[in-house]
Amino acid sequence: MSLFENEKNIQSTNPRQGFARFRPLRATQAIRDQHVEVSISASDFIYPYFVVEGEKQKQAIASLQGIYRLSIDELLADLEETLRLGIDKVLLFGVIDNSLKDDMGTAAYANDPLIVRAIKAIKQRFPQVSVFTDVCLCEYTSHGHCGHLHHHDVDNDATLPLLAKMALEHARAGADFVAPSSMMDGQVYAIKNALDTAGLPTRILAYSAKYASSFYGPFRDAAGSAPAFGDRKSYQMDYRNRTQGLREIAADIEEGAHWVMVKPALAYLDIIVQARMDYPFANIAAYQVSGEYAMIKTSAAANIVNEENAFFESLTAIKRAGANQIISYYAKEFIRKGL
Ligand code: PBG
Numbered sequence: 001m002s003l004f005e006n007e008k009n010i011q012s013t014n015p016r017q018g019f020a021r022f023r024p025l026r027a028t029q030a031i032r033d034q035h036v037e038v039s040i041s042a043s044d045f046i047y048p049y050f051v052v053e054g055e056k057q058k059q060a061i062a063s064l065q066g067i068y069r070l071s072i073d074e075l076l077a078d079l080e081e082t083l084r085l086g087i088d089k090v091l092l093f094g095v096i097d098n099s100l101k102d103d104m105g106t107a108a109y110a111n112d113p114l115i116v117r118a119i120k121a122i123k124q125r126f127p128q129v130s131v132f133t134d135v136c137l138c139e140y141t142s143h144g145h146c147g148h149l150h151h152h153d154v155d156n157d158a159t160l161p162l163l164a165k166m167a168l169e170h171a172r173a174g175a176d177f178v179a180p181s182s183m184m185d186g187q188v189y190a191i192k193n194a195l196d197t198a199g200l201p202t203r204i205l206a207y208s209a210k211y212a213s214s215f216y217g218p219f220r221d222a223a224g225s226a227p228a229f230g231d232r233k234s235y236q237m238d239y240r241n242r243t244q245g246l247r248e249i250a251a252d253i254e255e256g257a258h259w260v261m262v263k264p265a266l267a268y269l270d271i272i273v274q275a276r277m278d279y280p281f282a283n284i285a286a287y288q289v290s291g292e293y294a295m296i297k298t299s300a301a302a303n304i305v306n307e308e309n310a311f312f313e314s315l316t317a318i319k320r321a322g323a324n325q326i327i328s329y330y331a332k333e334f335i336r337k338g339l
Contacts, residue, residue: 045328045331046327047327048329050093052114088129093139115173137163137182139225156186163180163182178204183236187206215290216264219291250278259283260282262285264288266288272286
């Protein structure tokens with residue numbers, strides 16, 4: 001039989017019948033929809049919020065078009081829509097005035113912190129929302145680094161009790177998950193100990209494989225958290241490493257993390273895939289970070305890509321790689337546009 005003789009009859013992808021045919025599976029939208037392996041729903045998303053002091057504050061962020069810094073009242077108003085879309089998980093970042101920052105990041109964990117008030121307000125109004133909080137000092141330190149400085153570098157062990165205190169404040173206020181992102185060694189261990197000692201069941205979402213990335217640029221603009229000098233390469237991971245990211249994940253699971261994270265997402269899909277294979281039962285979150293969002297926004301504005309197609313494709317790729325949850329500034333648009 002010649003290779004092409006019976007091609008009209010071949011409906012399967014079985015190569016024994018000549019050659020593999022995939023196109024029948026792609027013939028129409030309906031048929032394509034019947035063969036989908038990966039789809040995303042609202043429950044996969046965690047939506048990030050930037051919280052500021054005051055009332056009626058809705059501040060545009062130049063580098064993150066469509067995302068705002070919101071005062072707590074505005075955040076509650078916005079949450080109504082987020083919930084209507086079916087997204088019930090949020091990740092909170094505090095943004096404070098420079099005048100309130102000091103070298104120890106005190107505002108993160110003392111004197112009724114902004115995020116503590118935000119958690120309480122959300123929980124009171126919308127108890128069904130799962131509140132995740134970022135646990136890191138860079139938004140609160142005058143130098144913009146993620147911990148306590150010693151000779152121009154972050155002192156790992158001196159930072160741990162500060163992170164534990166911050167996490168404890170969030171947990172006491174009712175956070176469902178605390179999410180340590182400072183990339184200090186032992187941050188999960190320190191937080192877990194503090195929570196256990198206080199008898200709090202609060203879960204830990206560990207930013208485990210967090211790479212020193214150029215894609216955090218817009219976030220630092222949004223949160224006012226750019227380091228005043230140097231960079232974060234002495235604590236965030238070197239992107240030339242893969243196995244080290246897996247070891248970070250292993251250590252965090254060992255230390256008591258309930259969920260782990262890979263961040264950023266799109267440039268690190270290999271890490272997500274490998275983590276999924278190594279830890280089939282782990283809950284792996286991936287963060288489509290500010291730079292990933294801004295790249296799609298700006299290239300769409302320049303008519304280089306179709307925005308919807310680009311974010312559907314990117315977010316689906318993150319889920320396809322094996323992420324259980326996706327933190328994304330596109331979460332609401334994704335659901336609004338429907339898949
Ligand atoms: C805090 C933190 C950062 C992000 C999440 N938590 C900034 C950083 O590490 O510099 C980045 C998120 C984003 O870019 O969307 N350390």
